[in-house]
Amino acid sequence: MTNKEKQTEEIIAEAAREVFVEKGMAGARMQEIADKAGINKSLLHYYFRSKDKLFDFVFxxxxxxxxxxxxxxxxxxxxxxDKIGKFVDTYTDLLSKNPFLPNFIFGEITRNPDGLIKRFASADIKPNQLLDPLQRQLNKExxxxxxxxxxxxxxxxxxxPVVARPIVERIFFEGDHKAYKEYLLSRKLSIVDFVMKALQGYK
Amino acid sequence: MTNKEKQTEEIIAEAAREVFVEKGMAGARMQEIADKAGINKSLLHYYFRSKDKLFDFVFxxxxxxxxxxxxxxxxxxxxxxDKIGKFVDTYTDLLSKNPFLPNFIFGEITRNPDGLIKRFASADIKPNQLLDPLQRQLNKExxxxxxxxxxxxxxxxxxxPVVARPIVERIFFEGDHKAYKEYLLSRKLSIVDFVMKALQGYK
DNA sequence: GTCTATATGGCGATAGAC
DNA sequence: GTCTATCGCCATATAGAC
Structure with a gap:
């Protein structure tokens, strides 16, 4: 694969990611992806053959x-x-930059759960590697x-709070985007506080 | 409006609700709604004029x-x-019967937040009537x-846990639907327990 | 590799008979 | 009020020139 091919492929994938995440598989349009990538619509098919394959790649x-x-x-x-703090911090920042991401992931997986199994395998996720160490640590402490x-x-x-953003934002802050974004960042601390207070009851 | 019209309208609305909630606005097909309602596709337009209007009604x-x-x-x-217990109980049961509902609501509102304002007005929801009494009660206690x-x-x-069902179900229970459903019901108690333990730290 | 032009199919919507 | 037939558009996908 030449450098030019690789570069174009990445530009397309990034444009597709943005459109798919915002509109969902069913709502996304190949034309919009092409426009965002600054290329012709038929080039999408040259690189990824079909909308389905492009979606699979991105997802x-x-x-x-x-x-x-x-x-x-x-x-x-x-x-x-410390682990809780690191977790909350990392994911809050990730979601702050990608507010559509959770709705996209959960929506698509809910509508096509069978595809999930295949992807877990290819992404090399080992659930037990997540749960077992945590279980041992909770026990030990x-x-x-x-x-x-x-x-x-x-x-x-x-x-x-990111999934339900538009609703909560309206109820808590009368639709003030900026206020809600600041509130979500403030939760970095208050979530850890809340969880640690709860944990004291399990000692 | 005659009884027959009313009845047909309700049959259509119920079929539409099921299809919209499962597939989303963009993924839903008028043909599928008609099939599920057991009527002809053009009748949908006779009763609701357009897909948009049908969606608005259902939503x-x-x-x-x-x-x-x-x-x-x-x-x-x-x-x-008691209030927490009642809340958790009521919503857990609602979501147990309508597992697609949260993804549907948050997905649609995220993709068309402007429509939300109109609907809050027409549904006569008063956010302050929810928050103010709770705030007073937390203070008082x-x-x-x-x-x-x-x-x-x-x-x-x-x-x-309902929004993320397919993923969590797979990680926690290797995809066993029944086990996850039982786990969600068991959370009726464990959530109240967790929250009350946390609240003790705020006394 | 990238473009223009076009094929193909599906979907929302309407016309019109009954 | 309900159906059949069909229109017109739009989206995916392909053919073919450059």
Whole structure:
């Protein structure tokens, strides 16, 4: 593959990522992707053959990246509180830059769950490598909460406010984007605070 | 409007609700709605003129119903713990019967936030009627947590596991639907437990 | 590799018979 | 009020010139 091919392919993939994430598979238009990439519509087919294949390429790449981040954080050998802090910090920043990402991922996977299995395999995600170390660590530090509950509660509090952004933004801040964005950043601290206070009850 | 018209209209609306919620506005097909309603495709246009108008009708109805439920729970004059329990119970059951609902609502609103304002007005939702009583109650019972944080954390823990169902189901239970469904029901208790433990830290 | 032009199919919407 | 038939558009995809 020549440099030019590689470069064009990446430009297309990035444009496709933006459009797919914002509009979803069904709502995305090949014309809009081509426009955003600054190339002709038929070039999309030259590089990726079909909309389906282009979508698969983009989606797998996203899943691999996110899974890798999570694995990296969970394996670091620090205290629960530090691990939580690092996790909340990293994902809050990621979602701050990609506010459409959660809705996109959960929406697409919900509408095509079978495709998920294939992608987990190719992205090389090992669920047990995430859960087992955490379970051992909770045990060692003397917390009796079930790791499923713990990790799901934490994920919920970080990701859900981004998923429900337009509604919550309107109810809490009368639609003030900037105020809500600042509030989400302030939650970096208040989520860790909330979770640690809860954990005290499981000692 | 005759009885027959009313009845057909309701059959169409229910079929449309199912298809829209599962496939989203962009992914839904008028033909599929007609098939599910057991009528001809052109009848859809006879009753609702266009796909857009049919969608608006269905969506507004859903939002009104959910908003009403929330208002009802939050106004009952009971302790924080009872209120939390009632809330978690009611919404867990609702989501158990409508697992696609959160993804649908958040997805559509994210992709067309302007339409939201109109619908909040017509559904007669008063945000302050939800937040103010809760704030007073947290104060009165001596908890210093900010009501925004409290309500958002609670909503997150109830709704997010449904939004992220296919992924979490796979990571926690290797894709076993039934096991995950039971786990979600068990969270009725563990969420209240978690939240109350956290609240103790804010006394 | 990149473009213009066009084929092909599907979908929302309408016309008109009954 | 409900159907059949069909229109017209738009989106994906391909053919072929350069």
């Amino acid at each position: 797998s790449k996203i899943m691999g990246k996110i899974g890798g981040m999570l694995q990296g954080i969970m394996q670091e050998g620090v205290s629960i509180e 003397g917390y009796t909460i079930h790791p499923h509950d713990f990790i799901l509660n934490l994920l919920s509090m970080v990701i859900f | 507004s109805k859903i939002m009104g119903k959910i908003g009403g439920m929330l208002q009802g729970i939050m106004q009952e004059g009971v302790s924080i713990e 001596g908890y210093t947590i900010h009501p925004h944080d409290f309500i958002l954390n609670l909503l997150s823990m109830v709704i997010f």
